[in-house]
Amino acid sequence: MPPSSDGASPITPVEFEILLALADQARHGYAVMQEISERSQGAVMVRPGTLYRAIDRMLQVGLLQEVKDRPGAGEDQRRRYYRLTESGRRVAMVEARRLADVVASARAKKLLPSGRV
Numbered sequence: 001m002p003p004s005s006d007g008a009s010p011i012t013p014v015e016f017e018i019l020l021a022l023a024d025q026a027r028h029g030y031a032v033m034q035e036i037s038e039r040s041q042g043a044v045m046v047r048p049g050t051l052y053r054a055i056d057r058m059l060q061v062g063l064l065q066e067v068k069d070r071p072g073a074g075e076d077q078r079r080r081y082y083r084l085t086e087s088g089r090r091v092a093m094v095e096a097r098r099l100a101d102v103v104a105s106a107r108a109k110k111l112l113p114s115g116r117v
Contacts, residue, residue: 011095014046014054019084019092026067028079029055055082063088
């Protein structure tokens with residue numbers, strides 16, 4: 001079942017990481033893996049098989065679309081680039097809000113310090 005823009009159907013943590021990686025620009029698969037690793041300071045490592053299975057599912061349910069024009073003129077033409085659809089952006093925003101609420105609850109229960117963790 002595809003995730004809905006109201007958050008009724010949850011996405012997996014890996015799918016959220018992919019949405020985050022593509023939120024600011026189109027990327028090819030390897031660049032998505034690199035961005036996730038760099039953003040998490042190596043705490044989250046997504047393997048190629050996991051990445052491409054998730055991307056395929058996200059393409060099927062309309063969260064991502066393949067970019068037909070390659071961003072760089074000198075780019076390897078075998079690489080496939082992906083970007084968020086409007087639905088993918090809405091789902092990412094709903095999930096980000098949900099996670100922010102979870103963090104706020106954890107802070108209220110003194111499980112996290114105030115401010116940035």
